[in-house]
């Protein structure tokens with residue numbers, strides 16, 4: 001994708017079930033990296049601020065009904081509308097810490113019964129993460145934490161299916177972190193893993209595309 005990968009930013013994606021601690025860990029990580037003097041931004045998908053994002057938000061809060069394929073493509077479109085900004089930021093040396101990405105897209109839609117390859121297809125060509133941190137928690141433990149906001153997918157039975165489908169997506173860019181540990185322990189592990197990857201990317205690791 002890039003002729004000059006010198007000192008580019010790193011794309012770090014957090015994935016995991018609802019209530020696995022992604023949002024807290026992303027926040028802590030960003031503060032830590034900023035403290036070390038890194039250029040870093042926190043992003044999340046769905047990005048509910050765009051017009052596509054507002055359609056997604058209405059769907060998730062049960063204010064609208066959409067066909068399963070349609071909402072899948074909207075989630076993907078929401079990533080595509082951010083792709084060029086993502087590339088610009090990374091080439092300028094900014095590390096992006098992203099709360100959910102294409103893996104959520106495929107895991108949630110295949111959990112509803114959509115075809116795996118069909119779900120992956122619209123993600124092809126998006127920027128591949130350098131690192132996926134999967135915060136691993138059982139659906140039961142996640143539900144016990146409370147705090148489901150009543151959104152469409154926040155149900156134990158469905159989260160069980162999502163957990164199974166996430167497993168099919170794991171590849172060499174994934175690091176699994178036990179998210180049942182105390183928050184501080186999770187944070188410590190996450191920091192170590194992410195720092196190693198940032199250093200590798202600064203040394204010229206090539207930016208690549210999904211799903212290669």
Ligand code: FDM
Nearest residue numbers: 045046075076100101104105108109153
């Ligand atoms: N979700 C998220 C999807 O179904 N597909 C996607 O591509 C993405 C990014 O949307 F239940 C689901 C996952 C979650 C919901 O996510 C909203 P947040 O992180 O709770 O906003």
